Amino acid sequence: MAYQNAFELLPEEIVKEIQKYVNGTILYIPKKTKDRFPWGSKTASKELLRRRNQQIYQDYQMGKSTRELAGSYYLDIKSIQRIIRTMKKQC
Template identity: 50%
Template structure:
């Protein structure tokens, strides 16, 4: 996220009005609902995590222990258990 100087973008009277509420601090103005994108829409992270999780499930199905998978994927055993359970619910 980049910052834009309000004084360069907004009319002076609007900047002064905003200063009555927040003076010299950062403020986040959210996107309009129609402009929002779903999480992972701009990157491959969502697909990468789905692939990783399926790999975890396949290895578990082939006999790897939860501890082995936690060590291999640098996750907690609880996270591995959650991933396995979610995939079982979704596909089985």
């Protein structure tokens, strides 16, 4: 995202009003909440993690230890425990 001069985008009165609060400061203006997309909605990331977590839980139910799962999925043991705990609540 490139910086843009406020005087090129906004009416002068608005820029002068903003300058009363943040004169010479770089200011970030976020998108409106309604224009934002939920995390993972634009890519398959959320679905991939959901499937991975289901597989971890199935492997756990089949008898794999948290240590084995951590090694297989390249996660730390605490992450595996959190995933198992979350999946238990969902079932």
